[in-house]
Amino acid sequence: MMMSFEAASLPPRRAARVRRLSLVNFRSWRRVVLDPGDAPVVLVGPNGAGKTNIIEAVSFLAPGRGLRRATLEEVARDGSERRDGASHGTGSGYEDDCSVGNGSDGSDLGNGSWAVSAEIEGHAGPVVLGTGINPPDQAGPVRSRECRIDRVPVGSAAAFAEHLAIAWLIPQMDGLFFGPAAERRRFLDRLVLAVDPVHGARVNALERALRSRNRLLEQGGGDARWLDAVEHEVAEVAVAVAAARAETVRRLAAEIIASRDDAGPFPWAGLRIEGWLERAVGDTPALALEDLYRARLAEGRARDRAAGRTLDGPHRSDLVVIFGPKGVTADRASTGEQKALLVGLVLAHVRLVGAMTGMMPVLLLDEIAAHFDPDRRAALYDTLIRLGVQSWMTGTDLAAFAALGSRAVRFAVEPGRLSRLD
Numbered sequence: 208m209m210m211s212f213e214a215a216s217l218p219p220r221r222a223a224r225v226r227r228l229s230l231v232n233f234r235s236w237r238r239v240v241l242d243p244g245d246a247p248v249v250l251v252g253p254n255g256a257g258k259t260n261i262i263e264a265v266s267f268l269a270p271g272r273g274l275r276r277a278t279l280e281e282v283a284r285d286g287s288e289r290r291d292g293a294s295h296g297t298g299s300g301y302e303d304d305c306s307v308g309n310g311s312d313g314s315d316l317g318n319g320s321w322a323v324s325a326e327i328e329g330h331a332g333p334v335v336l337g338t339g340i341n342p343p344d345q346a347g348p349v350r351s352r353e354c355r356i357d358r359v360p361v362g363s364a365a366a367f368a369e370h371l372a373i374a375w376l377i378p379q380m381d382g383l384f385f386g387p388a389a390e391r392r393r394f395l396d397r398l399v400l401a402v403d404p405v406h407g408a409r410v411n412a413l414e415r416a417l418r419s420r421n422r423l424l425e426q427g428g429g430d431a432r433w434l435d436a437v438e439h440e441v442a443e444v445a446v447a448v449a450a451a452r453a454e455t456v457r458r459l460a461a462e463i464i465a466s467r468d469d470a471g472p473f474p475w476a477g478l479r480i481e482g483w484l485e486r487a488v489g490d491t492p493a494l495a496l497e498d499l500y501r502a503r504l505a506e507g508r509a510r511d512r513a514a515g516r517t518l519d520g521p522h523r524s525d526l527v528v529i530f531g532p533k534g535v536t537a538d539r540a541s542t543g544e545q546k547a548l549l550v551g552l553v554l555a556h557v558r559l560v561g562a563m564t565g566m567m568p569v570l571l572l573d574e575i576a577a578h579f580d581p582d583r584r585a586a587l588y589d590t591l592i593r594l595g596v597q598s599w600m601t602g603t604d605l606a607a608f609a610a611l612g613s614r615a616v617r618f619a620v621e622p623g624r625l626s627r628l629d
Contacts (some may be wrong), residue, residue, distance in 0.1 A: 222567035222595045223371035225265060227326040231339075234260035236262045239625055241614050245328075247591060248599045251628075252620030258601040261570040261620070262375070264323045265599060268336050269373040270364045270407045273572060279340050279352055283319040290583075329370035330566055333581040335369055368404035372560050372568035376553045376575065384537035384545055388525040394478075395526045401453045401560045401568060406451050413444040417517050420504075424512040434508070441520070442500040444608055446493050449484035449521040456480055456526070457489075462559045467531075472586035473551030474544065475531040482524025528552070546578050550587065557596060570598040576607035585610035 217439035228241045233256040243247070250258040263282070266274040273282070296450055337355040354364050361367075374397075383390055399406045420437045460478045467475045480486065487496055504511075511517050528537040530548055537548055553570075561567040570591070576584050588611045591598045600615075602608060605628075608615065619629040 209430055214435075215419065221565075222326075222561070223569050224328040224597045225268070225325050225569055225599075226328060228261070228265065228426065229324045230261070230264050230322070232321040233264050233323060234282055234284060236260060236264075237284060241618065241625070243597075245597065247597060247611070247615040249611065249615050249617045250599070250601045250620050251603065251605045251608070251617060253603060256620045257625075258620045259573050260379075261625075262573060262599045262601060265325070265569065266373055266375060267323050267364070268325055268367055268371065268569075270368060271397070274375045274377050274573070275379075276559055280319055283321045283340070310498060312362055317414050320461070327371055330564070330588075331370055334370050336370065338364060338367075365404050365407065368400075371566070372401040372564065373405075373571065374401060374553060374560070374568045375571035375573070376550065376574040377571075380549060381542075381546060383549060384528055384540075388523075390522060391526040391528075392522075395452055395455070398556050401556070402455065402563045403451055404446070409448050409451065411449050413441070413520075413522065416441045416444055417520070417522060419527070421511075421516055424508060425515065435505075438501050438504045441504060441517075442497040443444060445484060445500060445520050445522075446488065446496050448491065449482065449524070450488040452524070453480060453485040453488050453551075458563070459556060463555045463562065464561070466555065466558060469532065469553075471479060472583045473547050473590075476537070476548055476552050476555075477529030477531050479522055479527045479529075481527055482521055484521050485524055497626055543549050543578065547583070550575075554590060554594070559592060559607065567594060567596045570596045572598055572600045574602060575600050576602050576604070581610070584608075588614070 224245050226244055227240070228243075230236045230239050232238075239261070241261070250261060252258055263273050263275055263277070267282075272278070281398055288436070320340050320342045322337065324335060324337040326335050335357050337358065340352055343490065352364070354361050354366065356366060356370070380394070382463050383394055396406065396410055416437060420434070420441055423434050423437060456478050463475050464476070469475075481544070484496065484500065487499075491499070500520070504517070506629055507517075511519075528548070530537050530540040530544060531539065533556060537545055540548065557568060575587070579587065582606060588608075592614055600608070608617070619628050
């Protein structure tokens, strides 16, 4: 259940921290350890050196498929890329950090396996989170992601959300405002997931139920009782998904208004959802709304059979973002304005998570300084420090982070090597 905003409306007292991060066979990294402590982290190096791979590993400490939406096999290190020797940060080595794998040093990991482990300071205090996939056994079963908390297996990464939340902003999101609606729905679902850990399971259940309905329609419908049963499930989950999205947008819009600064470096955003279910959840009881949606699904069977998909529901909704200072939709703003608007939106979400959960999330910012002038970069860094979040930032130019001064820990990243900059 989504946490109560009213019960947690006081400013957060602390922020989540990744104090030690260990990777084995993750993307380009054979083995690496970082010890950032409590400070913001800056990763600097040439393109292709593995900076984004490190923050992607951090993103796997949250429910879902990480910031690149990769499959489990895609993040495993390709043996053709391996280099001799281990790479380290300030730690002495890999030691016994990773929770997946049979050996104490991770040396048994191979054959497409990988592991990520982190010592974090979260909601429940210090804890070790670990995730990855083990080598396949000789019987060759389908491998699944394993997750552990203090080396004790848990059902999924959703359990990690009890300890910390993670937010991110990556270059692939730059086209969010003019791209397909599916990308904005996915963005919104990530916002919801940070305060409602079971939301991902609801979205997955809705997708499965819709696929089942589409298959039945494709087969001619069969026994109407089967369609009735599937549509009953679709409606129940769809209303829950729509309600969670609508509530998050309402809370986020209120947070934006409360912290609005017309003279600030990051413009404020207006938000709304285009979708009849999301608009109706605040005024119509959930059971009545489910009955209404089931009736609409039943009436639309012939149409949906002809289309080959379900044309009505929250899987078709869209998040509309307004560039507040000009009162136009975000897709009509300039490229620079869109980037600044997106940063402001993510920062507002970070504040909301802090207010609702009592702890600020870890924030991942890939190539964040590339498109900002020095004044706006400095304003961003000041905002991050003021919020108290642990941010992980990447870039190719060390000078772009000069305004941070001694407030961050910096690492130089080269292919296969990482070193701390003092």
